[in-house]
Each structure stands twice: as structure tokens, then as C-alpha cells.
Amino acid sequence: MERKVAFYTLGCKLNFSETSTIARGFQEDGYLRVDFSEPADMYVINTCSVTENADKRFKTIVKQAQKTNPKAFIAAIGCYAQLKPEQLASVDGVDLVLGATEKFKIADYINDLSKNDFGEVHSCEIGEADFYVGSYAIGDRTRAFLKVQDGCDYKCTYCTIPLARGISRSDSLENVLKNASEIAEQGIKEIVLTGVNIGDYGKGEFGDKKHEHTFLDLVKALDKKQGIHRLRISSIEPNLLKDETIDFVTRSNSFVPHFHIPLQSGSNTILKLMRRRYQKEVYVDRVNRIKERMPHACIGVDVIVGFPGETEEHFLETYHFLNTLDISYLHVFTYSERDNTVAASMEGVVSKKVRNKRSRMLRGLSVKKRRAFYESQLGSERTVLFEGENKQGFIQGFTENYVKVKTPWNPELVNTLQKVVLTEIAEDGLVRMQFSTDRVMA
Template identity: 40%
Template sequence: MDKKVAVHVLGCKVNQYEVEGIKELFKEKGYEIVDFAEKADVYLIHTCTVTHLGDRKSRQFIRKAVKNNPKAIVAVTGCYAQVSPKEVEEIEGVDIVLGTKDRRKIVEIVENAQKGNQLKFIADSNSNREFEELPIFKPSRARAFLKIQEGCDRFCTYCIVPYARGPVKSRDFNNTIAEIQQLVANGFQEIVLTGVHLGTYGKDLTDSKNLFYLINELVKIDKLKRLRISSLDPDDISLDLLNLMTQNEKICSHYHIPLQSGDEFILKKMGRRYTLDHYRKLVKDIRAKRPDAAFTTDVIVGFPGETEDHFTNSAEFIKEIGFADLHVFKYSPRKGTPAADYSNQVPSEIKTLRSSHLMKLSYELWKQYAGKFLGKEGQVLVENLSNNSWEGHTDNYLKTKFEKSLQQDITGEIVTVKLEKIGENKEVYAKLI
């Protein structure tokens, strides 16, 4: 009988990419991946600790796993396990607490646990300076995600990530080039570079090869059609990198640049390393070369001391920039971070109101941005077929749907469509040309 493993992931995109790699490790050893609600031999919960909600949901899914099959091995990995191992250990039924290291060994550790050797040990996230490679996340034949960087040493006052992920670690330069060459040779049209703090890629490498150097080599790969950069902090974008990202047509015209706050006072209290003028100029410089570029961002509401005026300033700056989309987070105090001890913590009901306001603004901004392209042609990378409609993304990351009018499978192809109508769920309906 096949061994079954059920996996649940919480949190950021990096977590999601990692867990797909973990699934591949289990598949390689003959495990069947089943739904988390099913009875399995192994349950793995890849946790998040960015907010209190992440902690709570992590605990809920751990208990759900134990309830689903009390005899199963329950393994807990990820940031919550790394930062709060004692809390995880104390949950009845947990066999393995692994954190953010040694995930490559997860199947071996699970099989040892099945023999009665439990592992409830978390290695210091600062103790290993080597990048841990996991199998690559390939959600479709069209796009592959490659994590090339781990860790962060910025220590923004609100953020638990440096404590959970440890210092900057970069994937080997030559290995990264070779991996992407192989992916492109296998037919992948788009490669997405990901990392915890992607802009610091190469900081720890001895040969001084940074992100600019890497991307400059990647765009030389003949059959690579699209290179997407998942996220870059404003202060990580050098002039050389900016010129490369705006002048090379292979690099997608979508720039996710975290803002966190549009108020100068709050930005400084957060420990961010740029000013609003710096951010404003960066966007202006990119738009001068790519007028149709999509800018998306992360924003935190309810940071300690954020007054109504600070919040209004933030909302006005967001409107001024004209983002295509926002990822809005309510501030959550994280034990061990400086901001958790700041006075003037904002009440939860005010955080909720401010979050709701920005989410509504986000939808309006998205409609304004997407509306500029109606009636125009766009190039869509086809990712999947759903309800007799093809789905994919333009290079500026507009989610696009169009009716299946051809019998052949066009998954993985870049096709030309005419963008016709805006949908309610941040998608654009189109017609294949």
C-alpha cells in the first residue's frame, strides 16, 4: 500500500514555493500526496509566524492533523516552528519540530520518527550560512519558480523574519545559471526569481556576483522568453539594476516594491532604509522607460503610534503612486521585535477599519490600471484550463481569461489576445486573436 502524506502551508509565497519542493521530496520516495482532510500516514504543516493569526492558524492545523489520524507522524516546519519551538512541542501529537533548516532531510527524519525516533530540535537559524536547495516549484508547464536567496539581516522593527530565517544566504551563481538553462531547455517560458530578501542576492558570495550580475547573465539565455522578479526593496535597486530591468524586454514589466507605509514618520519608526522621495523617484524613473509598468506593493496598517493623520498620509501617497495592486497587512506585535514594546499600540478595531479602507482602495486602483488596457492587445502566458476558459498572465501580471476556441492544448504558450472586459475578482476577460 502506498504511503500517504498530507501537507498544509501557511504564509508567504516563499513558504508556498518551499512546500512544493518538500512535496517533491516525498514523491521521490514513493509517497502519495493527499488532501489534508484525508487520512494520511504523515501530516506536514509548513508554518508562518509573521502575525499572531499565522501562529493561531498553524496551531489549528497541527491539531487538525492529530485529530485526522492520531497514529500518523505529525511534522511541523517553517517560521513558527523556528521561532516558538516550545509552543509547538507542547501540542499533543507532534512528533517532529524542524523549523527553517534541514528540510532537505525531511523524508529521512519522518521515516526515523516512524521507527520511534522523534525529533524535537531546532537548530539556531544563524548557525548555517549555506543556502539549502529544494526541488523547484513548477505549478504548470509554463512557469517555474526558483528560490535563489534565503534570510534577511535588515531587522525592521516590526519584523520577525530575520529571527526565523537567519542571515542572508545565496544560491550558488553557476548552479543558478545552469538550473535556469535546463528549465528553459525543458520548455518553461517564464522563470520567477524568488527569495526572502531577493535584492541582497550575492551579498554572502565570495566572488561579488550580485543580483544585477546574475540577471544580466540570465537574459542572455536564448530561449528564455520572460524573467519575473518577485520582489525588491527600494534601496536594493541600483542604477545599473534599474536600467537593466527597464531596458531588457525579457524582464517582465511588473515591479513589486514593498512600501510598508506612505508616511515618513512611520516609515522611519519601522526602520525602513528609504524615504518617500526615494520611492517616488524610483517609480518615476521606471515609468519614464516603461509607462505601462505595473507597480504592486505591501502595506502595513496600525503600526504602533500610527495616527489618523499618518494613515491618511499613507493612503494619499498610495493614490499618488497609482499602484496596480496592494497587499495589505494589519500590524501584529511579534515578541522579540522592537516594535512589540512600543507604546501607543493601535486598537484592533482601528486596524480592521484601516485595512478595509485600503483593500477597497486597492480594488479601485486595480480597476483603473487594468482599464487602461481594455481594447488593446496583450501577450498572455497560458497557464491552465478552467471551466472551458484558458487562464494566464500578461507580462505586467494582469490575470487574464479567454474562451477555449482551439482544440489543441496551448498550455505553456505565449499567445496574443485582445483585452475586453474587467471581472469582479481582479481578472480581465479577453479574446484570442
């Protein structure tokens, strides 16, 4: 009888790409992949260490699996499994916990899927996570996440990712291009490049610290690939987003005018405490260069509020900095203490109440920024890639510069690229559109 496996992924696009690759390995071994809400012989939970209350979230998901099938074998993998393996192994119902390197060899650790009396742990020292496993995720028929890099050599004081994923290392350019071709052959129109620190691409490409290729080399090579309609850069550090890359995207065949650039704070004092590798002036320069060359470009920002030592003055400095900057939206993270990080023992702890208040203020600013950006795009002609879900009688999609649009449901539009004119902002904040007279279906 065919054995069934189900997956649950927490966290980032990188986790999703790795879950997909691990799932394909199971399918090649004869397993049938089912939805996590369905009965399965094995449930695999890919964990994240960035989200607050990660252990509480994990326990809830384990209970969900147990409720669906009390006899199922349950495995935990991912960043939290590397950082706190014993903690996850002690959760009732968990049979196996695999660390950073072991997760890609999960088949080696499972036998007949019979339940264990205690959670079994296989977790390497993070220094041993020095090899690279390429991955890509196909979440729907329109967009794929392609992993190009893993790990990080930066030492930001709040971050556990180097402890969970190891040193910076890259996929070979040849393998990235091969994976991109496989994705394109499946009719997927958009590829999102992902990694922990993708601007560091090329380091560790062939097992050493030298850069055989740069991020710009990667961008140029992908841009030449036939059959890829759109390429999107997921997130890139401001100090690693070079002028040459911005200028290349300006004239690219496939790369879209959308950048997501982590800032974390608009105060140089706090940036220094965080051990970020730039000051806010560098960030301003990156935003200005993008907007000078691509006025219609969308720019997203990551920001952390409530970091130790962040006074009201520092926060207001960040707020006003972001308010005056020509950006399109914010991803706001409320600082939470992480074990084994420098920041966890810093002075000047900000109360949870104040952290939450600052978070709400910046989320409100994000809503205003996104609306202002959408309004600036009204009347312009853009290309939309339509997605596959019928949402209350509407089909949704994204323009190349990440404006989210909607139009009445039409199944013929799914996974097609259409030229449209953006007409107005609807009550739900999405943009209504009309099809251009010379609309092109692809």
C-alpha cells in the same frame, strides 16, 4: 508497500519553493506524494510567522491531518517552527518540529514513522543558519518559483524573519542557472525569482559577506538563458532596486514589466520607527523611473497599517501618498505584534478596531488602483500565459504586465503564450480579450 507523504504550505512563495524541494527529496527516497486531503503516512506542515494567528491556523491544519489519518506522523517545519518550536511541539498529534537548518535534512530525523508520545524538537540557534539550500517550486505547469536568496540582515522593528531565517545569503549564480534550466526543460513558461531580500543577492554566495555577484549580474545571466520565456521579479526593496536594473528590464528579452516594491508606510516618521532603509522620496523616484521607461509597467506595493505610533494624520499621509502615486495594486497588512521584536514594546499602540478600519480603506483604494490600471491597458496588445484550470467555463491567464484575463475554456490554450488585445473589464474585475490576428502559440 509505498509510503505516502503530504504537504501543507503556509505563507510566502519562498516557503512554497522550499516545500517543493523537500517533497522531491521524499519522492527520491521512494515516497509517493499525495494531496493533503488524502490519507498519508506522514504529513509535513511548512509554517509561517508572518500571518496573524499562526498558532491557531497550525492547530486547525494538524486536526485536519489527524481526521484523515489518526495514525499519521506529523512534522512541523518553517519559520514558526524555528521561532516557537516548543509551542508547536505541544500541539496534540505533532511528532516532530524542525528549525531553520534541520528542515532540509528531515529524512535524518524520521525512522519508522511511529507516533511519538511528545513532539520532538530539533532547532538550531539561528546564528547557525549560515548555509544555503537552493530550491524551486513547480505549482502548476505554467509558473515556477525559483529561490535565489535567503535570510535578511535588515533590522526592521516589526519583523521576525531574521530570527526565523538567519543572515542574508545567496545561491551561487551557477546553481541558480542550473535550476532555471531544469525548470525550463519541464516546459514551464514563467519563472518567478523569490527570496527574503532578493535585491541583496550575491551576499554570502560562497559563504562570506562579500558580493561575488550583484542582483543585476543575476538578472543579466538569467536573461541570456535559452528556453525561458518569462522571468518575473517577485519583490524587491526600493533602496536595492537600482536604475541599472530598471533600465535593463526595459530592454530585456525575458524579464517582464512588473515590479513588486514594499513601501510599508507613506509617512517618513513611521518609516523611521520601522527602521526602513529609505524615505518615501526614494520610493517616488523608483516609481517615476519605472513609469518613464515602461508606462505600461505594473507596480505592486506592500503597506502596513496600524503600526505603533501611527496617528490618523500619519495614516492619511500614507493614504494620500498612495492615491497620488502611479501604482497598480496594494498588498495590505494589518500590523500585529510579534514576540522578540522592537515594535512589540513601542508606545502608541493602535486599537484593533482602528487597524481594521484603516486596512479596509486601503483595500478599497487597491481595488480602485487595479481597475484604473486595467482600464489604462484596454485596447493594447499583450501576451498572455494561460493557466491550467477550468474556472466556471473560463480559462484565465496573466499578461506580461500582470493583467488577469479570461476567455471561454479551451484546453488547447493551457500553458501557451498568446498575443491578444484587451477589450473590456468583466463584472468580476477580470479583463476580456480577443486573439490578435498574428497570435503566436508557444
